[in-house]
Amino acid sequence: MLQKNVSVLFCRSIRRFASSLSNIYANRTHTCGELRSSHIGVKVSLSGWLEFRRMDKFLVLRDAYGQVQAYIPENQPELREMMKELTYESVLRLDGIVRSRGKNVNTKMPTGEVEIEVNSINLINEAPKALPLRPGGDASEETRLKFRYLDLRTPQMQETLRLRSRLVHDMRRFLVEKRDFVDVETPILFRRTPGGAAEFQVPAPKPNRGRCYSLPQSPQQFKQLLMVGGLDRYFQIARCFRDEGSKIDRQPEFTQVDLELSFTNQEGVIKLLEDLIVESWPQPLESFRPNAPFRRISYNDAMKLYGTDKPDLRIPWKIQDASELFPHLLTASSSSTAACVVCADAAASVTNKIKQEWKRLIEMNSRSAKFAIFDGSKEKWFKEGHNVEEIKRKLNVGSNDLCVISWGNEENVLYTLGQMRNHVAEGCGLRKKQQMEFLWVVDFPLFVEEEGRLVSAHHPFTAPVAEDFALLRDQERRKSIRGQHYDLVLNGVELGGGSIRIHNGQVQEYVLNEILQEDHTELSHLIEALKHGAPPHGGFAIGLDRYVALLVGKGDTSVSVRETIxxxxxxxxxxxxxxxxxxxxxxxxxxYGFAFVVKDEKTTENDS
Amino acid sequence: MLQKNVSVLFCRSIRRFASSLSNIYANRTHTCGELRSSHIGVKVSLSGWLEFRRMDKFLVLRDAYGQVQAYIPENQPELREMMKELTYESVLRLDGIVRSRGKNVNTKMPTGEVEIEVNSINLINEAPKALPLRPGGDASEETRLKFRYLDLRTPQMQETLRLRSRLVHDMRRFLVEKRDFVDVETPILFRRTPGGAAEFQVPAPKPNRGRCYSLPQSPQQFKQLLMVGGLDRYFQIARCFRDEGSKIDRQPEFTQVDLELSFTNQEGVIKLLEDLIVESWPQPLESFRPNAPFRRISYNDAMKLYGTDKPDLRIPWKIQDASELFPHLLTASSSSTAACVVCADAAASVTNKIKQEWKRLIEMNSRSAKFAIFDGSKEKWFKEGHNVEEIKRKLNVGSNDLCVISWGNEENVLYTLGQMRNHVAEGCGLRKKQQMEFLWVVDFPLFVEEEGRLVSAHHPFTAPVAEDFALLRDQERRKSIRGQHYDLVLNGVELGGGSIRIHNGQVQEYVLNEILQEDHTELSHLIEALKHGAPPHGGFAIGLDRYVALLVGKGDTSVSVRETIxxxxxxxxxxxxxxxxxxxxxxxxxxYGFAFVVKDEKTTENDS
Structure with a gap:
């Protein structure tokens, strides 16, 4: 019989004959997803959500583990009658017996061989008739976020959060059990760091009013301090905070797999990361599991061949010098060049409208150079009377290919071709390709010039490579110092980065003081620590949200990190x-003793 | 030969013949702690800190894994000479050969059977001659906190952080692998909650200036929303924030083992917690491992027998009624009572000065009643001519015992005896006793009266016990409703608490609106969620810092949580x-568009 039961009353006995781990401590005998033909004849109690009903006698019950069909037999006219009242997404408890579906097996459902012959329905919690969204149905992202508790019921969200949980667990197992790492929690209420423009501020209470804690952008200082503290091998799945305003697909709080170890070097950290990724690789993505060692490229080569320090290796095209082929594009300047990238089989995917859009996007950036796009099937390229056939032959341009040529200052040309390489690939669907191409980028410059002064390319704690160490004191050549920094790139996305740190307090002080000319008093505790017996150390951080997004997309870079949180x-x-x-x-x-001086008007949300 | 090497230069080859997991990726062949007589004759490279030196030929090197003695042979006069310069806590690399110590075995050191015959010392990072503290040496807590990176090198801190890491890992393994729980991260930047007086505020950036995020005191709302979202079994090692000012041994940020599950009941959650604690019990504390099920007591019985809702069961004494023995202490009021607690073997530990201090502490609290302390060896107790011998016999007071008698209003008497029971136990050293007594306290009142109105005893999401559900609508009897709340107490410390939640939106609205008369608009999203098909659910949270403190203290409640962080x-x-x-x-x-209206003077730190 149908019992309406919207009170907090709930059956009190915990069934101990649980058939799977998920049923221990639960008021059910089985989950909806686990029933198979081996269960035929078994009496079951299931709890879940009403997913679907048909002809007032069939219903589909869903829980976190799957779906199963139930059937109300003819001899239960009362249940059939009352089933009409049941709203979708209501919470039900069904009691019944597992029956074979006979010829009506549904091969699309894991439980499709069976159905439940219901003898009792208990309405535990009723959902409204009109739902803002049905799990798995179409809805705008704003609706999905506003009713996240409904959106979380979709199989896709359930799978993603479970994959994330399992991935992190397997990373932990590797680090703790196979590599002796220690999981240490570091503070979230910390102090301002130099240049910490993107740090959220937390006004402190009495007796510290007038002061603020800062939410850390990463546990960088703490992990180095732990090394000084002899912890030797640290990791943490660390919440980090960055106030970058309204950037697309950035979250003000995000998670990184943060680790650091002592008495190691760049090769050690790189090997550790490769082992970590391969050993924790999600079982459902077995066919994508990468092989270690991953490919490796220097920063300079990456820029020359791909026009970016995070090349997407799913795209086969490389930048080629074309100065000799197009001498009319060159000027007298020593940095003047012409180069091209031949995009095989791309011609058919690209309309003039798309080309105009690319032009607009490239020209928005001050780093861009002039460029032109030619179709391999066209007989004329530039107005000038080049021997197009010969050029095509030399560049190996087929009739289905596109050739992007850019000219001007070398840096700008490489930037432009790097951008165009990605744009064309996007147009061809290559950026959605389900493939995983890991790549190490190494030998980054330690410093870069910004507005006439040197700043750290990554952060001021990165050590120079050993061979370049002496150049720290050579003011003229500091720009050529390479840092012991390494980025891990997956499909053109920076998955994470790390470095060997400066472990000597005097050197760290010199870099901050003399080279970067930063106010190092804010970091005096770290410098002091390095002076009190810091071991050589280095580490890494993986952007977990992004990594999970790439995994659930099987390499497709268009999955948002919001889908993983x-x-x-x-x-x-x-x-x-x-x-x-x-x-x-x-x-x-x-x-907290503060007041707002500026208040924004409340804007309407527009997230779709 | 001794090489001074304070540059970032560091040997580049990673040795692959690592003998333990800790040496993979590391520039060492062994850790200092792992060498045994089986290694005699082996060539080793060790890296660590100079712990001790003696006679310019012996030194002790320490790393995260232990200590080992090294010896500079006579044929290395240069090394012997230069060893004099080495400062304690400097980072060294030693190369040498493992030798037997022969007759000079040091049985106190795990590596005491061997020593390293050194053939090369590499000074990797020099520490200053004058150190603010030596790891393991005496120092004030302020010094220890200021130079935490030195303090972390003490074996005690190393052990604690490793025990914590391993404990959390084993909890995860149990939850994920044996009980199918999903580790889900919930936001730290959240919204204000009703009554959230203790929430830190984070001013939001553009376009939300004038608004604040709040740092959550617990993931309570999120874990309930996850249940509504069908996640079924959630856990998280969650960072929580509470601004409670300068309370002794409270941290503004702390960690809880947070979990929630659907389709369960109180028995289910209690069993889960018992399984979790027993299965993740730290191996080094094997002899303290508790047996499940843990003892259980109702709130009312706890108050009657122990005068507190978190009794320390290491203390064997119980409160006894003494109204009949001391009729002269009673008044006509119906709540008037006299009761006592007999503290066996406590007489010798208690001086008059201690008694005065207890009197002062008890009287500071408005809930206290009058009390007197009598010595079992004394012949006269009150001025009135009682038959003391008979009273002692009836109460079973021996000559080494203390008897604390309190009289007045029953609630105050129980409170006073509960406090005195702890004070006397503390005086006898019972609160430092290495023993672990777990206890469930159940059947708490759902509401308590504060300033004439009802407030939630724990939080407004707790469901009443089924039998008392109807009383929600009975204004007169609401105070007698029991909640499905349960606390886990260890040695008189509240280790954590949990409850079965209200899963019905209308009931939740009624409790907030009609009974608690709170502004429920702040919780409208949660009420809405409950109305969209929330499953029955409940959960728990363990205070991890406190739990680890009790574990490393082997039950001693005086270990500070600061020692575990x-x-x-x-x-x-x-x-x-x-x-x-x-x-x-x-x-x-x-x-962020804000300014401080109040600024505190910077006070000096006084933490010792």
Missing amino acids: AFPKSHTGRDVMSDAPAIPTQKQLDK | AFPKSHTGRDVMSDAPAIPTQKQLDK
Whole structure:
């Protein structure tokens, strides 16, 4: 019989005859997803959500583990009658017996061989008739975020969060059990760091009013301090915070797999990361498992061949010098060049409209050079009377290919071709290709010039490569110093980066003081620490959200990190569901002794 | 030969013949702690800190894994001479051969059977002659916190952090591998919650200036929303934040083992917690491993027998009624009572000075009642001529015992005896006793009266026990409703708490609106969620820092949580090492559009 039961009353006995791990401590005998023909004849109690109903006698019940069909027999007219009232997404408990579906096996459902012959339905919690979204149905991203608790019921979200949980668990097992790493939690309420423009501020309470904690962008200082503290091998799945405003697909809080070890070197850290990734590779993605060692390229070669320090190796095309073929594009300047990238089989995918859009995107950036796109099937390229056939032969351009030529200052040309290489690949669908191409980029410059002064290419704690160490004191040649920094790139996305750190306090002080001319008093505790017996050390951090997004996309770079986070923020940094951030009460403001000087108008959310 | 090498240069080859997991990726053949007589004759490279030196020929090298003695042979006069310069805590690399110590075995050292005959010393990083503290040496807590990177090198801190890491790992293994739980990260930047007086505020950037994120005191809302989202079994080692000012041994950020599951009940959650604790029990504490099921007591019985809802069962004494024995202490009031607690073998530990101190402590609290302390050896107790011998016989008071008698209002009497029971036990050293007594406290009241109105005893999401559900609508009897809340107490410390939640949106709305009369608009998203098909669910949270403190103290409740955290805050909420919180820059204030109205004078730190 159908029992309406919307009270907190709930059956009190825990069944101990659980058939799988998920049923221990639970008021059910089985999950919806686990029933097979081997269960035929078994009495079951299931709890879950009403996914679907048909002809007032069939229904599909769904829980976290799958779906199963249930059937109300003819001798239960009362149940059949009352089933009409049941709303989708209501929580039900069904009791019944597992029967064979006979000839009506549904091969698309894992439980499709069986159905439940129901003898009791218990309505545990009723959902409204009109739902803002049905799990798995179409809905705008704003609706999905506002009703995240419904969106989380979709199989895709369930699978993603479970894959993430399992991945992190397997990383931990590798690090703790196979490599002796120690999981250490570091503070989230910390102090401002130099240049920490992107740090959230937390006004401190009495007796520290007028001061702020900062939320750390990474546990960088702490992990180095742990090395000084002799912890030797540290890791943490660390929450980090970065206030970058409304950047596409960036979250104000994100997670990194953070690790550091002592008495190691660049080869050691690179090997560790390769082992970590291969050993924790998700079982459902077995066919994509990478082989170690991963490919490796120097920063300079990456720029020359791909026009970027994070090349997507799913794209086979490389940049080629074309100065000799197009002498009319060169000027007298020593940095003047012409180069091209031949995009095989790309011609058919590219319309003039797309070309115009690329032109617009490239020209928006001050680093761009002039460029032109030619179709391999066309007989004329530039207005000038080149021997196009010979050029095509020399560059190996087929009639289905596109050739992008850029000319001007070398740096700009490489930048432009790097961008165009990605754009054309995107147009051809190559960026959605399900393939995983890991790549190490090494030998980055330690410093880069910005507005006439040197700044750290990554951060001021990176050590120079041994051969370049002496150049630190050579003001003229500092720009050519290579850092012991390494980036891990997957399909053109920077998955993470790391470095061997400066472990000598005097050297660190010199870099901060003399080379970077930063106020190092803010880092005096770290410099002091390095002076008190710091071991040589280095580490790495993987952007976990991005990594999971690439995994669930099987390499497709268009999956948003928001799909990998249970409760993400919108583009404007809001939690659309709870309407965070909220206006603080006067009591709260008084407690922390601050007031707002500027208040933004509340804008409407537009996240779709 | 001794090589001074304070550059970033460091040997580049990673030795692959590592003898233990800790040596993979590391520039060493062995750790200092692993060498045994089986290694005699082996050529080793070790890296670590100079712990000790003697007679310019012996030194002790320490790393994260232990210590080993090294010996500079006579044929290395240059090394012997230069060893004099080496400062303690400098980082060294030693190369040499493992030799037997022969008759000079040091049985106190795990590596005491061997020593290294050194043929090369490489000074990797020099420490200063004058150290603010030596790892393991005496130092004030302020010094230990300021130079935490030195303090972390002490074996005690190393062991604690490793025990914590392993404990958490084993909890994860149990939850993920044996119980199918999913590790889900929930946001740290969230919205204000009703009554969230203790929440830190984070001013939001553009376009949300004028609004604040709040740092959550627990993931309570998120874990319930995950249940609504069908996640079924969630856990997280969650960072939580609570601004409680300068309370002794409280940290503004702390960690809890947070979990929630659907389709369960109180028995299910209690069994889960028992299994979790027993299965993840640290191997080094094997002799303390508890047996499940743990003891259980109702809130009312706990108050009656122990005068507290978190009794320390290491203390064998119980409160007894004594109204009949001391009729002269009673008044006409119906709540008037007299009761006592007999503290066996406590008489010798208690001086008059201690008694005065207890009196002062008890009287500070408005909940206290009058009390008197009598010595079992004394012949006279009260001035009135009682038959003391008979009373002692009836109460079973021996001559080495103390008897604490309290009288007045029953609630105050129980409170006073509960406090005195702990005080006397503390005086006898019972609170430092190495023993682990777990206890469940159940059947708490759902609401308590505060200033004439009902408030939630724990939080407004707790469901009433089924039998009391109907009383929600009975205004007169609401105070007698029991909640499905359960606390886990270890040695008188509340280790954690949990409850079965209200899963019905209408009931939740009624409790917030009608009973608690709270502004429930702040929780409208949660109420909405419950109305969209929430399953029955419940959960728990363990205070991890406190649990680890009790574990490393083997039950001793006097170990501070600061001993379990790598970088704790001081009593005043400061990071003494980095001097956080810091004064924000004007640029930071401008970015978030706020200004300080109140600024505290910088007080000096006093943490010892």
